[in-house]
Amino acid sequence: MADGTQAENLAAYEETISLLMESLADVERIMRRDDAGWDVVGSDAKGFTARFRKNMAERAEIAATADPLIKRGVNLRAAYIWGAGVQISVRDQPDQGQDVNAVVQGFLDDPRNQATFSTVTAKTKLERRLATCGEVFACLPTDPYTGRVRLRALPQDQIVEIVTDPEDADTTWFYLRDYTVAADQRHIAYPDITYSPVSKPDRLDYGGTTYEVRWDAPVRAILVNEIRGRGVGDVFAALPWAQSYKRFLESWAKLTESLSRFAWRYSTRGDKTAAAAAQIQGALGSGDTAGLGVSLDPNSRLEAISKSGATINSESGRPLAAMAGAGLDLPVTTLLGDPGVTGARAVASDITESSWALFDRQDQAYRDSVL
Secondary structure (H helix, E strand, O other): OHHHHHHHHHHHHHHHHHHHHHHHHHHHHHHHHHOOOOOOHHHOOOOOOHHHHHHHHHHHHHHHHHOHHHHHHHHHHHHHHHOOOOOOOOOOOOOOOOOHHHHHHHHHHOHHHHHHHHOHHHHHHHHHHHHHOOEEEEEOOEOOOOOOEOOEEEOHHHEEEEEEEOOEEEEEEEEEEEEEEOOEEEEEEEEEOOOOOOOOOOEEEEOOEEEEEOOOOOEEEEEOOOEOOEOOOOHHHHHHHHHHHHHHHHHHHHHHHHHOOOEEEEEOOOOHHHHHHHHHHHHHOOOOOOOEEEEEOOOOOOOOOOOOOOOOOHHHHHHHHHHHHHHOOOOHHHHHOOOOOOOOHHHHHHHHHHHHHHHHHHHHHHHHHHO
């Protein structure tokens, strides 16, 4: 009798273990599904992994071209900041030493610098890169004989590591760059523009790799939304909401389209059904003509879904657009170019003027930080 009870308990125990294992497998499948396409931030001591940053930058660049909401937001930001142009000059006294303003103007008028920095088009391009990638590494190669300085933006995906002072993480020493030219793997270390030690070695050993140090090409890094030494573009925060707004408009368009087609119910008996169906089909026509007909027997019934009480209004998705605008630091009235059915023109004008003042302050702060 005891052996029978023990066997029953063992069978119940094994059944419980089996159920728990199945439940655990279900939980793991759900977690894998929810984590698809995401990286754990805490898995990398340096913040976002290089692969994650690259993937997000590519998605942001595509959205800035293909998504109307993101494209408009990025273009508006660039237009607010750089659309009126920028005048740079130095107040000095040329008769008392070097004419500094002439040197600055010569730098800005250099054709090579105009292509990458001086013109409004070049500044807009760099602004778009900050919005999508969050990083601009401005390299300043200098001719050792003439002192001529050019400005070049290094590809952010080629910057594999930023070396800082081991005792002061806020002091940057080098930007390490890995890239390939004609199957030749190159490793270059660019010093930060503020780093100028007494001893300047030609080689830097870091992480088992030897880097050539380019002391003649210092780098000035411009980062936005900095996370542990690397930048993240504003599009990163706005993109999920822009996609939600896009899906809402697609659903709203499908709903509106469905309401443009009506179903008519016609019931009859016997051999008159075919003749009635032909008459209805002829009356409705073909092609894109609105309205469809159906012929049913007396025992069948077909009705359209009632839309009583349903809200069919594109303005319902406005909060989604507002969240996308918040990610890009733009008011929704400016982002959509429409104050909405509930907003007055005066209120929209005040908001627009306030946004202009905000961007003017941001523009000034940005130029002060660069210069």
